[in-house]
């Protein structure tokens with residue numbers, strides 16, 4: 001199971017759960033690619049066991065929520081147009 | 085005639101090592117927070133710069149941290165003795181930047197193009213960008229770098245130090261504030277027409293180019309750099325576009341700003357000493373090529389509580405550009421000094437109070453200038469107050485500034501989204517209140533009403549002062 005983190009710009013209690021959302025997730029696998037970011041369509045739950053991927057949540061100014069959540073990655077989304 | 089300066093940051097750091105103003109760490113360090121923590125601590129202790137020779141996961145790369153976070157290193161960058169006092173360094177900056185200017189000199193076979201990577205090989209995750217502070221929104225590839233860009237419909241070239249976060253292999257993101265020179269090109273010209281804007285990021289430039297890129301220069305920064313050098317700065321044409329970059333830099337990242345696409349960037353430890361601006365959609369940079377030296381040296385400025393480059397260099401050049409502007413306007417100032425510890429929020433202006441309300445006029449001029457968004461406190465002192473002496477400043481502020489009549493508040497000024505004191509709404513809009521502290525005694529007071537400053541040099545006759553000074557050590561004092 002990979003580990004990820006993500007940022008939310010609302011209070012943790014207001015974090016949207018159980019809905020599909022496009023957001024940025026960061027890969028926390030150690031090595032040169034640690035913190036590589038990607039847009040992805042995901043579903044998050046505060047229940048750490050519910051979905052296959054572990055995701056840590058940080059608030060808008062970097063504050064880490066001490067317990068992890070879980071998420072399902074539905075698809076990766078490329079937002080940069082081709083042919084630049 | 086060329087002044088003494090360093091053509092590249094390698095030679096500069098070598099000079100700093102010789103004077104004890106930089107240390108070399110040969111032991112392996114982790115780019116993930118360890119390097120950041122070391123640089124943060126040395127900044128807070130006003131300690132030396134650091135050259136990391138051995139970076140985990142990145143053999144073949146080195147990294148320099150806190151290159152010019154002290155006045156000593158600023159003096160060295162100008163080719164001066166590291167002990168040169170601040171007023172003398174300031175004089176040197178004013179002398180050079182009011183002297184002859186030169187167009188840059190184009191060369192070929194530049195050191196910054198010894199290695200050329202394009203296509204999939206131009207992968208920014210192969211560069212040892214540090215995770216500077218725990219909680220930052222990403223690894224910051226651009227903290228001691230600048231972005232070269234050209235205006236869409238004029239020949240204007242801009243070099244501006246605007247931070248960049250590495251997003252993935254090919255993309256970076258960063259704030260391009262609307263009132264910055266590149267912000268005006270990008271937000272007002274390229275982006276509305278949906279035209280990608282070519283850029284070149286110059287990572288770890290020579291010290292004078294770096295100083296120019298974060299100074300509010302009135303002329304194009306390549307010419308400004310040449311003024312600081314006293315001869316043309318050497319530049320080379322990029323490999324993927326018509327931009328030119330300083331030939332002796334360490335790493336160049338070329339690409340285009342992507343119109344009408346934003347990428348979530350930040351939070352990031354900022355020059356105010358806080359992480360203030362939240363994660364937000366910001367300008368997207370798409371990478372096409374990386375060129376660099378063999379054995380390239382990355383660079384990191386670690387912003388946080390004083391003192392870092394953001395505070396020291398910006399205070400230095402903002403203050404001195406204000407000095408030039410006020411003198412150009414004929415205001416009888418004696419000098420301007422911005423305190424780095426104020427995170428370039430407080431500026432001290434010395435003036436001969438020639439007419440009533442001169443302090444207000446000074447405040448309004450500087451707040452109303454291009455420099456105005458970056459600070460919100462102006463303290464005006466008389467010509468006898470030493471603007472560089474913090475004790476004298478506090479004394480003047482607490483004794484000469486009337487708490488009602490001496491403080492002028494302007495509630496509606498231009499600010500930045502980075503101001504920690506600003507309300508969330510003010511930050512979103514980029515507005516800020518401004519305040520002037522008038523520490524001059526009003527001119528309409530009778531001579532007999534004016535308090536007399538009780539200091540050694542003000543209340544003793546000259547001959548007594550001279551006698552005491554001459555015999556000081558024989559009385560038994562050391563200094």
Ligand SMILES: Cc1cc2nc3c(=O)[nH]c(=O)nc-3n(C[C@H](O)[C@H](O)[C@H](O)COP(=O)(O)O)c2cc1C
Nearest residue numbers: 244245246247261264265266298299300385393394
């Ligand atoms: C280390 C450092 C980082 C900076 N980061 C930014 C930034 O991300 N965005 C910005 O608009 N200005 C930033 N600045 C300030 C600009 O470099 C500064 O305003 C400079 O004068 C560019 O000005 P110009 O836009 O007028 O050319 C930074 C300055 C320093 C020293």
